Amino acid sequence: VYKRQGVVYLTKIHEYREDHYQRADFVITSRRDLRDSVASAKRRGFGLLKNVGGAVQYAAYNRSLHEAWRLKSDYELSYDYFIKNPVQVIKEIFEILGIDPALAPRVAEAVKTLPTNEYEVTLLSDTHITDAKQELTFRDTLETKDLASINERNEDWLKRYSYI
Numbered sequence: 001v002y003k004r005q006g007v008v009y010l011t012k013i014h015e016y017r018e019d020h021y022q023r024a025d026f027v028i029t030s031r032r033d034l035r036d037s038v039a040s041a042k043r044r045g046f047g048l049l050k051n052v053g054g055a056v057q058y059a060a061y062n063r064s065l066h067e068a069w070r071l072k073s074d075y076e077l078s079y080d081y082f083i084k085n086p087v088q089v090i091k092e093i094f095e096i097l098g099i100d101p102a103l104a105p106r107v108a109e110a111v112k113t114l115p116t117n118e119y120e121v122t123l124l125s126d127t128h129i130t131d132a133k134q135e136l137t138f139r140d141t142l143e144t145k146d147l148a149s150i151n152e153r154n155e156d157w158l159k160r161y162s163y164i
Helices: 018-023 034-043 047-051 055-070 079-084 086-097 101-112 144-153 155-160
Strands: 002-004 007-009 028-031 075-078
Touching: 028 055, 028 079, 034 047, 034 055, 034 144, 034 155, 047 055, 055 144, 075 079, 075 086, 079 086, 086 101, 144 155
Parallel strands: 028 075
Antiparallel strands: 002 007
16 A cells, blocks of 8 residues: 555555565565365366475465565555455554554455456456355365375464464
């Protein structure tokens, strides 16, 4: 997030980018259970999952992104909490940024209407949400051996954030 001439700009990126960090007045990061992130990528046929070598490597990749941004973050939100309480999270962020929190419901609604056919611009796609009703778990999607390996290789991280 950065402000210029009274306008607040929000940029969504995944990879750590020093140029974005240097421009930012405030960095918001999100954290998601690595296993859920991998399962979502698998359900949507996300090419990067294959490009990095599979589920275990994709979990490592996502963890590395989190670790790179975590040290620079001013506010970290839980993906699961945000999905269940978007207005509340937006209110919290607005309060920190000095923006009227009463605007949060309107912003939450606007986020729902962001275009999903302009991935290069928004990093959103029609398949971005793979389980809108939240009926699936990573256990429904990931192979047992991959899940065991992800758990073993990321045990400390998963415990740190109370995912296990």
